[in-house]
Amino acid sequence: MRSYGQFCPIARGSGLIAERWTPIILRNVLLGCRTFNEIAAGAPGLSRALLARRLRELERAGVVTVRPKPDGRGSYYLPTPSGRELWPVLQALGDWAERWMDVTAEDADPDLVVWSWCQSSLRRDLLPERRVVVRFEFAPDGSGAADGSGAAHSSRSPGALTRVWLLLERGRGEVCGFDPGFGDDLVVTVDDPLAFARWHLGLVEWSTALKSGAIRVEGPRDLRRALPTWNSYPQTRARRRAEHRRAPGGPQPLPPEAVPSATAPRRDPPWRTVRTRTRSTTVPGFSGRLVTPRDADYDAVRAVWNGAVDRRPRFIARCLSPSDVAAAIGFARERGLAVTVRGGGHGVAGNALCDDGLVVDLSAMKSVSVDPARRTATAGPGTLWGELDTAAQAFGLAVTGGVVSHTGISGLTLGGGLGWLMRRHGLTVDNLTRAELITADGRPLTADEHDEPELFWGLRGGGGGLGAVTSFTYRLHPVGPEVLAGPVLWPLEDAPAVLRAYREHAACAPPEVATVVTLRRAPAAPFLPVETHGRPVCMITMLALADGDAAERLLAPLRALGRPLLDLVRRRPYTALQSMFDTVVPAGWHYYWKSTGLRELDDDVIDTMTEHAARARSTRSYAILFHLGGAVAETDPAATSFAHRAVPHHLNVNAVWLPRQDDSLGAVERAWARDFVAALTPYGEGVYVNFLDRDDRGRLPEAYDTPTHARLTELRRRVDPDGVFGTA
Template sequence: MTPTEGYADRTAIKDFRETLRGNLIQPDDEGYDEARTVWNGMIDKYPALIVECSGAADVANAVRFAREYDLEIAVRGGGHNVAGTAVCDDGIVIDLSSMRAIWVDPRARTARVEGGALWSDVDHETQAHGLATPGGIVSHTGVAGLTLGGGIGWLMRKHGLTVDNLLSADMVTVDGELIRASEDEHSELFWALRGGGGNFGIVTSFEFALHPVGPTVLAGPVFWAADDTAATLRFYRDFVRDAPDELGTVVRLGTIPPLSVVPEELHWRPGVAINACYAGPVGEGKSVLRPLREHGTPLLDLVSSKPYVAHQSGLDSTVLHGWHYYWKSTDLPELSDDLIEVLVDHAFSTESPRSYAVLFHQGGAVSRVPGDATAYAGRNAPHNININGVWRPDEDFSESETVWARRFFNALRPYREGVYVNFLDVDDDARRVREAYDEHTYQRLAEIKAEYDPDNIFHLNQNIEPTG
């Protein structure tokens, strides 16, 4: 029985609505189409109910209602996951996107963040005190999804992954109960939440440790022509090998985006960019970044002193809501000459000018945390690459960019070392969840899943099936 047919079910929905402070949206309601859309415009699903929760009590009531009527449950935080698991057909979407409050304790250097917050919300509040916690590289990414998968970004080499800064989490269980997980409460669950994704319940708030960062940092990209990619990547390999922890870098292989700060003659020109953020004194950063900025013949150098929040949002317009995205990803070793050759051979063979590959450099504080301290299992990988097929809804690049991403990914097979679970897409990536964890970590996660969600009710995610 579904709660969308029959008099008794209409009555049940009416009663359910009265338990909520937030909105309950059905297919015939105004705003339904907007409420069911997520960041990846390829995702087009039609839930029976969308609960726009106002707090943890709404989340708990929605879980109980879904369980009573055997409804498929999708959980939405920021809605930014490329696989589109934040929405489902016919079931119920438990939407936390209205829950975006932030409470900062500057003396304790902690922040409590609601489960629907975006990283722009967090940075806005914490930077008022010159503090930050490691987040992603796009400010409209959701806090919940990024955190639960691990959290790689600009500050990770200095301050660790996002999960390394998680102090506690409030969660609604599969039975609609509200619990807190930390090192002292539900400690096994707390371990699993730090890298195991949304498999165990719905996290309604996170408590993070904060660190002095900014509010001004030395940051920005340097661009070189595509023909200089091999030489630039060989230089980069040596440059980051002994880089200080304060230096976070991301390499982008693709066209130069038409940002307002980019001269028009460079718009859409194929190139390689090394984007940097120095999480330390600006003067010190200038010395560290000098060799990078003087390498070869850059097309454009946009490194400057700027607000940390401005750098955090600098890539937002290159990954807009509603565009179509198809991802393939893998962890990679240090950049050997042979690996660099593969990157050069494949990165610029796209048809869509919006497609690109992005290479993250880990190490530093990430690699110094014991491997079994959290469920994030990719700490020893020097790099992670995310191959992004990107096109607008009105562009006919679906087949070409999907084929490009797969071909690129397959060419990396000799170098693949695992995968960051947050970068797994739908399609053939579903069976790759085990690649994100070593065998011991995966087995431990499956056992914790069996304790907190034995029937795998929360399975619209990068799913870990419960043991037994």
């Protein structure tokens, strides 16, 4: 790091970040690249030696911190609070370049364009439900310069054809420099990498690039048409830039007041002055990103898992740290805005979003740190279950978590947390040992058994509304990594007999056995043979937490019920069980839930469930029945705010349809779900707060017994007297 020998803060800051490659490295770290290889992947051309040197400089400057990986092999590079504050600096630089600089052939390294697309502008909400592999073939340098410039088109070695694969799966994208081995669904041949880069940046229409022959696409028509829609690069910004350049008299220099002299007294930094000209709002002390309806990616950022939720917040504060959370809450309070908190964005009711208020969006605050010796894991509020499970399973450990791996840990934990491990190890909240949060008045607090015990009680089952939790620490248990688990399917018409026998089994099942019953048409899921797809079935998915033969013995009676159509119980990784149903409930479909606890599964309940399940019109709708008991029931009901511990079964009826079926199917399926649960009212007891939908607000008291509800109400009044978290 070289000094300019000047006291001026711009000179001092530049001494650090204006070193060659440093802004690129910082950008990658701030975008979430955590390992050396991930950072290097976003900086082709940078030697590993120089990357190591730059990372050491950033560490010495306190901008990046280096943590050993839990397995001892390598390190994680994480931004410090001071590093995070560089994000607006980099963004301002990018905004400036976008307004004033053209992308040139030299900048259009094609692999990097795919990487950038995947990292920062992939429209996850529009990705197909199934896995899609896109193979990109970039022509050797200089060939086919379809823009007629004849310029050399990339910094890559001349004569080499570059192949890159984009693997899209479960709403996520990954760039591979090798064939991922699933077969290519689309092949994109790029003869002109510059045209491709310009399309990515929103400067060239896809159709224009196709017509000019710069890009060719082969594959099924629906995927060919969908491909360009997966790039959310802020096209309006690009348009604005073009308009700005076409303004009479050409581009105007910034007004003098926006360019402070080096010796002037410290005042608003120049980017803030520039920003007020293009975006009107800044939040003091906030280093994340404030998204407003004027941003081109506003719709992508406000989208939640349930595509039927359509709320339009005035601000979405994408936080990167607890201090961002405090700043965002302070900003909202000052303006009297309703505040909601978003973790994984999976809540069916969409309570993470509000109309016209501010969303404290924690989804970028992802981190998991596992302490195998103490058997604990501490995770950031944007972490998803799949991410926590993967980190903990590296040590053969796990905590009770949701049965779909793209669910957020935050909301699930705050509501209680049902999952495969609960009968043996308790609910998720029974394993929460500590939470850090930002209160309604912007203070950081730690809650555990000793500090703030009443708040800690409320956080464990109260369903949120007590502060924005920025860190969760869990107790872990040895699990797997392989377990005996999987679904067994029977024809739906056999459900009455199968479920009568299941009822007897569930009543005395040991805590090592976990079961979830699903009544539905067999989904087109990868684990089911095609010939079963669409067939009405009763499916019991089961898990035995025991070794070898003992596990087989535990599940044998269940597998022997009636005459199964299919038995898929196998030894499989616990993480595979956790993600088995991920594709069945993808983000973006339309969902509506109705739910109830069930005191018993008497004959009438079983027959009613079977009859109503058969009436679903949508092939995607289903009813799912969780079996609780075991450690859940043994825990003192007053120990946490999850009240209905004695209720043995929780039924969740999920109406599911595609967005385009709103008119033809939506109303019918919603009525189906309501009728289904209404028919079981005589047997109902309580409801799980996390299964309540947007029209269930009046049912909130049902999620608790009377003393718990009164205690929670009192606690909310104390910690959030102005109703900051309750006004949405």
